[in-house]
Each structure stands twice: as structure tokens, then as C-alpha cells.
Amino acid sequence: xxxxxxxxxxxxxxxxxxxxxxxxxxxxxxxxxxxxxxxxxxxxxxxxxxxxxxxxxxxxxxxxxxxxxxxxxxxxxxxxxxxxxxxxxxxxxxxxxxxxxxxxxxxxxxxxxxxxxxxxxxxxxxxxxxxxxxxxxxxxxxxxxxxxxxxxxxxxxxxxxxxxxxxxxxxxxxxxxxxxxxxxxxxxxxxxxxxxxxxxxxxxxxxxxxxxxxxxxxxxxxxxxxxxxxxxxxxxxxxxxxxxxxxxxxxxxxxxxxxxxxxxxxxxxxxxxxxxxxxxxxxxxxxxxxxxxxxxxxxxxxxxxxxxxxxxxxxxxxxxxxxxxxxxxxxxxxxxxxxxxxxxxxxxxxxxxxxxxxxxxxxxxxxxxxxxxxxxxxxxxxxxxxxxxxxxxxxxxxxxxxxxxxxxxxxxxxxxxxxxxxxxxxxxxxxx
Amino acid sequence: xxxxxxxxxxxxxxxxxxxxxxxxxxxxxxxxxxxxxxxxxxxxxxxxxxxxxxxxxxxxxxxxxxxxxxxxxxxxxxxxxxxxxxxxxxxxxxxxxxxxxxxxxxxxxxxxxxxxxxxxxxxxxxxxxxxxxxxxxxxxxxxxxxxxxxxxxxxxxxxxxxxxxxxxxxxxxxxxxxxxxxxxxxxxxxxxxxxxxxxxxxxxxxxxxxxxxxxxxxxx
Numbered sequence: 001x002x003x004x005x006x007x008x009x010x011x012x013x014x015x016x017x018x019x020x021x022x023x024x025x026x027x028x029x030x031x032x033x034x035x036x037x038x039x040x041x042x043x044x045x046x047x048x049x050x051x052x053x054x055x056x057x058x059x060x061x062x063x064x065x066x067x068x069x070x071x072x073x074x075x076x077x078x079x080x081x082x083x084x085x086x087x088x089x090x091x092x093x094x095x096x097x098x099x100x101x102x103x104x105x106x107x108x109x110x111x112x113x114x115x116x117x118x119x120x121x122x123x124x125x126x127x128x129x130x131x132x133x134x135x136x137x138x139x140x141x142x143x144x145x146x147x148x149x150x151x152x153x154x155x156x157x158x159x160x161x162x163x164x165x166x167x168x169x170x171x172x173x174x175x176x177x178x179x180x181x182x183x184x185x186x187x188x189x190x191x192x193x194x195x196x197x198x199x200x201x202x203x204x205x206x207x208x209x210x211x212x213x214x215x216x217x218x219x220x221x222x223x224x225x226x227x228x229x230x231x232x233x234x235x236x237x238x239x240x241x242x243x244x245x246x247x248x249x250x251x252x253x254x255x256x257x258x259x260x261x262x263x264x265x266x267x268x269x270x271x272x273x274x275x276x277x278x279x280x281x282x283x284x285x286x287x288x289x290x291x292x293x294x295x296x297x298x299x300x301x302x303x304x305x306x307x308x309x310x311x312x313x314x315x316x317x318x319x320x321x322x323x324x325x326x327x328x329x330x331x332x333x334x335x336x337x338x339x340x341x342x343x344x345x346x347x348x349x350x351x352x353x354x355x356x357x358x359x360x361x362x363x364x365x366x367x368x369x370x371x372x373x374x375x376x377x378x379x380x381x382x383x384x385x386x387x388x389x390x391x392x393x394x395x396x397x398x399x400x401x402x403x404x405x406x407x408x409x410x411x412x413x414x415x416x417x418x419x420x421x422x423x424x425x426x427x428x429x430x431x432x
Numbered sequence: 433x434x435x436x437x438x439x440x441x442x443x444x445x446x447x448x449x450x451x452x453x454x455x456x457x458x459x460x461x462x463x464x465x466x467x468x469x470x471x472x473x474x475x476x477x478x479x480x481x482x483x484x485x486x487x488x489x490x491x492x493x494x495x496x497x498x499x500x501x502x503x504x505x506x507x508x509x510x511x512x513x514x515x516x517x518x519x520x521x522x523x524x525x526x527x528x529x530x531x532x533x534x535x536x537x538x539x540x541x542x543x544x545x546x547x548x549x550x551x552x553x554x555x556x557x558x559x560x561x562x563x564x565x566x567x568x569x570x571x572x573x574x575x576x577x578x579x580x581x582x583x584x585x586x587x588x589x590x591x592x593x594x595x596x597x598x599x600x601x602x603x604x605x606x607x608x609x610x611x612x613x614x615x616x617x618x619x620x621x622x623x624x625x626x627x628x629x630x631x632x633x634x635x636x637x638x639x640x641x642x643x644x645x646x647x648x649x650x651x652x
Binding site for chain 1: 437439440443444446447450509510512529530531532533534535
């Protein structure tokens, strides 16, 4: 009987307490505990796959051979033992004599001896077979497992700092080769990711160095001047303030960028019309300050699956750009619509447009149309990169149509959410 | 001083001017090339990453066309090996990674400026005269000279070109910056005050006037 109030197993509870008292490296300890356990009773080579394969193979061969030989022996024994020996009965006087056939008796004795010999030889043969199969099994399994050793050797040699190496296992396209190729693919992806990270850190540190240089030089030059006036000091302080603001904004954008690259985004249904309404409301004040009309229109019933905050950020970056580049008195339009399985959200301006040669580069990290002006406005050069990153993380993309002197249109294309009930067809004005 | 970071260029220029150098500032490559082709400079502090014509292109153009050739000190935020190699291969004389310590910039400027003169350290000696560029000190014999930054710069220029006849225009170009008015007698006045400070009482005058061509520092 099991008392339901007791823990399911005392052993289990003990294990938990042991686990809790383990050092933080408990995971590693657990991974190895099996081999530790094996090695505490058996020599290390007995814990190897090679040994186990050999042992299992030899025991199987021995067992099967023993079955066959034993079957033959028992069958023979049975059939021989049950052989009837014919006898002749005759009467002498009142007694009946039974006289077995002498020849058959002799034959039976011979058979018995042969059976004995068969038993002895079978046992020897089985023992020989067992030891041969041990040797053969050890050699064969060693050969089969050799690529595995190669794989683990090469993987051990590959350091995080040098992911250019590959296992590059030759030989037939078997399971081990596939394992090695899988490792190689993984190394390739890791290498790409590390390379991208390195490149990003390089670029980011370069971007941070410029404002740092401004701050440092201004402070050094001003502070080393014993005759610096209050006005000089004030000027230096203003420069430092400008530069640190620029750095703060850059760091913010770098963090957003890095976070979007690593964290997975939420996947919730997002109402596009609401998204556009909110973004338009948020940017109403900056737009009117810049003398730009902000017009928005989104048909109801457009839904996408995505991260609301990330989408707000993407739309916000596009809007901020559009307003920044729009001359006074022009219009910035936000629209949404449905095209097949895609929902699009477009931000159009009537600004100066983007030169065709620059259209591919606008999404590059740290690219600014006019670097000096961009820096003075404290822009990081990451805005559109973040937009693209968000769009791609949500399974969509961002597209640019632009004509010099006529304006630009950036469009987010996102997979539409399949609605539970059929959607009313979008109003034609939304697509036009 | 060529850098598209206005705040940085201005600060460096301010610091260099305080050391007595004549500094012109340019915030983009095209403007810099215009100025280099018109004026003669002893040294360019050149930022690499600039919009339009970048520092490397400026460097190549200067090396191909400018006469006489200025020294070029490249300033850049890129510190990769390839960047440094490329910069030096384009003809830069030295390379400084941002953010730099201003004293280091000054030391490199001094080192580059004395390369083609006889000076081997920051101390230059011509006859009785001795100046220490790093400590901003000038002496005649054992007597310390109390000079303004401009006078110091003038004396330094004279001493780096001791024995040569130097015209007023050359002085204006190398000791004053582009904002100096070429029609004033500022050069004459400053040379005059320097001369009076260098030779007091009945000491031998060391700076002589070559009428019609300029000035010369006597080189014993």
C-alpha cells in the first residue's frame, strides 16, 4: 500500500536534496555522473561503446550458436534415445527369453559415444567461437567507431576564436558522416554569427569613438589652459553635453538593435488600424512642429501576428525619418492595406527622395545620408536597420520606392493573420 | 586640421593655436583640397572618415599634386590593421587613433615638424639660442626669454630654418593662419618685439633684415 501523503519515493527526495546541495556546476556533474558511476566499479575502457558493442555482439553470437548447437544435440539425443531396439522372444521350456538384436545394441552404444563426443566438441567450439567473436567484435567495432573519434578530436580542437576549421570527414555517406556534416553546418552558422557580431562590435565601437574623441579633446584642451575663461568652459561643457546626448542615443539604438537580434519577439495578433492610429497620434506634435501634414488611413479588420511594441518602434522610426526629410507644408501619409496573404503598412513623404545608388544602402548599419548633419542631429544611423530587422524577424520585409525630388515610400510587408471569420473586402482606396 | 566633426576640429585647432601654431580648419575634403592647393602647410591633421571626399582621397591628391609636400598625420576612429596600413600606404606620415590624448597629438605634431630639420628632439639649439618645444621654453645662453605664443612660434620657425632668408609672406603663411590680414604690418611688429627680447642691451643682434626679401636668423 502506498500512503498518498508520503512522497512518491524516498529515493526521489534524497536525490532532490543532493541536487540542491550541489555546486552551480551541477549540470556538468550530472552529465558525467554516469561515467563516474561506471568507472567507480569498472575500468574506464569497459565503459566505452566499443567494449559494450563487442560484449553484446559476442554474447549474441554465443547465445545464438549455443541455441543452434544445443538444439541439434537435443534433437539428435532424442531421436537416438527413442530408437526402438528390436528383439526376438523365444521360449525355452516354460520361460520366455527376450533376445535384443545385438547389432542394434552395438549401434546404440556407438551412437551414445558419438553424442558424448558431439557435446564435448560443441562446448569447445562454442567457447572458441565466443573468444573469436570477442576479438573480431573488438576490431570491427573499433574500425566502425574510428570516425567518431576523429569527429570528437576535431571538435575539441576547434576553438570559439577560430571557427573557420571544419571536421570535413571523408568516407561513405553514412550516419557518422552525416553527423560530421551536421557539425560542420552548425560551425558554419556559428562562424557567420560570430563574424557578424565581431563586425557589429567593430562598427559600433567606431561610432562611439567619434563623440568620445570630441569630448576628450575638448576637455583636455580647455582644462589645460590656465587662462580659460568662463565662456571657454561653458563652450566645452556645451560640446560635452551635445556629444554625450549623441552617445546616449547611439547606445539606446545599439541596445534596441542588439536586443531585437537576440530576443524572440512576441507573437500576438496586432490590429494594424489601431497601430497606425496610435503612431499617427504619437507623431502629431513633431509633425506639426515641423510644419508637415500627417495623414493616416487604415481600413479596419487588418490583423498581423507580431510584437506590438516592436511594430510600433518600426513604424515610429519610419515616421520620424519621413517627418525629418519632409519640407515644410508637405504631407506625410500612413496607410495600410491587404495584398493577397500580405498586410502592408506604408509611410510616404514628399521629401527629396533617395538617390537610386543609395537605395540599397539606407538599410545598412550606421549609414547616414549626410553624416555631418546626421551627427549634429544626434542620429545613430541604425533607425532603418532596426526597421528591417523587426520586419524580417516577423517573417516580413521592408521595401523602399523612391524618386529623387518626388519623395520616398517605405512599406512594411507582414504576413496577414488568417482571420477566424472571412474579412470584408478592403475598401478600394486602401490599395490604390 | 581637417575633420568633419566640427567640435573636434575646433578644439584641436584651439589647442594647437595655444601652442603657437598657425591653424586653419576645414570640415570636408573638397574645402580642404582647395585650401591646400592655395596655401602651403607644414602639417595636415587629417580625419579619414568624411562625407564626400574622404581623408584617404585627400591624402592621395595631396601626395600627387601639392608642392611643397606637407607632413600628414591621420586621425581616425578606425584602428584595424588594414586601416592603418592603408592610411600609411596612401602617404600619411603618422597615424593616431581617436579618441587620442591631446598631449600625444602635440608630441606627434612636434615630431613630424622637426623631421626635415636638424632637430632630433624637442630641444632645438642654434648658436646661443635654445628652445624646448615640449616645455615651451626659450633661452639665450642662460637667460630665459619671456615670449608670447606668437613670438615663440616665430622664433621656432626661424630656428628650424636658421640661416635661410624667410620672406614676410612665408612667415604669414606658416606662423599666422589664413585669417591673418596680409596687408597689416603684424609680421613686422612681431619680428620687431621678438628681436628686442632676443637681444637686450649690447648683445649681438641675431635676427637680421634682408631688405627687399625678408629676415634671417644668423646661423654661426
